[in-house]
Amino acid sequence: MQPIIPYFQSIKFTIPLPDFLPTDQITIYGFGLMVATGVILGKIAGTSRAERIGLNHELHGPLFLWLIVGIMVGGHVGFGLFYHPKEYLANPVLFLDLTGGLSSFGGFIACTIIIIWFLRKHKQPFWPHVDCIAYGFSIGWFFGRLGCTINHEHPGTATRFFLGRFCRPVEGWTIEWPQWMAYRPMDLRFSHCIERGYPPVTSYADTVSTNYPGVIGVHDMGFYEAIYAIVLFLTFKWLDRKPRFPGFFMMLLVVTYGPLRFMMDFLRPLEDNPRYIGLTPAQWGCLLFLTAGIWGMKKLYEDRKTHPGLTNT
DSSP: OOOOBOEEOEEEEEEEOOTTSSSSEEEEEHHHHHHHHHHHHHHHHHHHHHHHTTOOGGGHHHHHHHHHHHHHHHHHHHHHHHHOHHHHHHSGGGGGOTTSOOOHHHHHHHHHHHHHHHHHHTTOOHHHHHHHHHHHHHHHHHHHHHHHHHTTOSEEEEOOOTTSEEOSOBTTSEEOOOGGGEEOOSSSOOGGGOOTTSOOOOSGGGOBOTTOSSOOEEEEHHHHHHHHHHHHHHHHHHHTTSOBOTTHHHHHHHHHHHHHHHHHGGGSOGGGSOOBTTBOHHHHHHHHHHHHHHHHHHHHHHHHHHSTTOOBO
8 A cells, every 4th residue: 555645845836017017926825726716615615604694694795804813813713722821821922923834623613702792793694694704614615625735734743644645755656847836945855754864855866656665645634634625615515405403414414523623633743742631722622622513513403393493495
């Protein structure tokens, strides 16, 4: 068995601008391009569903902007508190550097607070709107995690699993982008493919065979979540053909993501991810996620039986 995702460099390219503008070019990264695509398509999908079921869809524009803020700020604060508490609490200025890292569950917590505040402020029904947010989030999540994949974020432990990714140039399993769109680091390898004491790999002439005895592939957590997100979105579309009780789609997201992420985190490198009583911060979050999701799904289903008219139409 061997990985099937070929090795490729991160994507980065520039677009020249007219002379009358203050800068002569703008730089675009593959990660940012995918995230922007996800935000746009997620907003369109969520707003379209809200309009289709008769909700005040015009509120979803400003709500999505708030959620972007929640993901960035909450995600970064969560990253500092959950993964590097000593460093961040000793130097709180680090919380202001939003490029320092993101935590999924930090973003989830912040976005939950924002959604509750926003919908109460505008006196809107909670669960129908939340379902539309989950609907749009799933497709946005897919493109966001594709961005992580393109940028080689979240590498896991070494593997030759068929859904793993080659993490160094390998004969027959390497994509070489044109020079104008490739971001060339000091070493073409990344993560666990970098062997201590060996010279850096700076040329594609340094490719190795698939039988190379060292590390040639790793689990790609971003890619695995991208697969989950697109399957979730397509499942939502299929299930949305019939009326569902309010909150169904959000609870489905919660009860499916919790176990998946819990298992995936065992594939994360020990040295890069702190453990608390043997589990990562995300795994503890998954346990809370799953508990809340099961309780919420049961409670909402019982409410539907008590009040049959409570459905998303």
